Amino acid sequence: DGGITQSPKYLFRKEGQNVTLSCEQNLNHDAMYWYRQDPGQGLRLIYYSQIVNDFQKGDIAEGYSVSREKKESFPLTVTSAQKNPTAFYLCASSRLGQGDLQETQYFGPGTRLLVL
Amino acid sequence: GNSVTQMEGPVTLSEEAFLTINCTYTATGYPSLFWYVQYPGEGLQLLLKATKADDKGSNKGFEATYRKETTSFHLEKGSVQVSDSAVYFCALKGGNKLTFGTGTQLKVEL
DSSP states (O other): OOOEEEEOSEEEEOTTOOEEEEEEEOSOOSEEEEEEEOTTSOEEEEEEEEETTEEEEOSSOTTEEEOOSBTTBOOEEEOTTOSOOOEEEEEEEEOOSSSHHHHOOEEOOOEEEEEO | OOEEEEOOSOEEEETTOOEEEOEEEEOSSOOEEEEEEEOTTSOEEEEEEEOSTTOEEEETTEEEEOBTTTTBOOEEESSOOGGGOEEEEEEEEETTEEEEOOOEEEEEEO
């Protein structure tokens, strides 16, 4: 089945620790995105990438880093500089270009990050 | 910048009731509009979309019409079911980015 997988489902971070969230897609999409969701709020864009080895900051990139070494993979690292990391993290992907199909982002099941 | 405003929840309805969740937006140009649904503990699923003015998106009994004159994209369903209980997000796509509303929780009771 085509889709987006995120792992792990739950992740615990200790003080001062960096943690990495995995996102893989087999939809052959060029663009991938990371969002953060907090209770009672909409999704906020952290980083996005439209092509391998290139990515752009979103609205709340501070304290996060990403890489895009393969088209299928877009891991997110939550660094120790992120002082309030507890949230639900969602990865998404889409095609690029014009037209209806290119407009839609498809989401993974999410990773919930908790601070110990 | 772009923004999306949704009615606050939770919205609690009895099964078979009529549903409306209001969504208005502010954007430059002609954005595409979306409704996503999120079930507890899961990611977002695309429910429906509309890419130009007067388009109607529909799926699983839900409908929304892209109204440029009122900058709105209200979600409606004629008869809700308990299984429709979820959080619904309105979103617009301008350029490369999706801008989301804060979400509206729907609870449907027997």
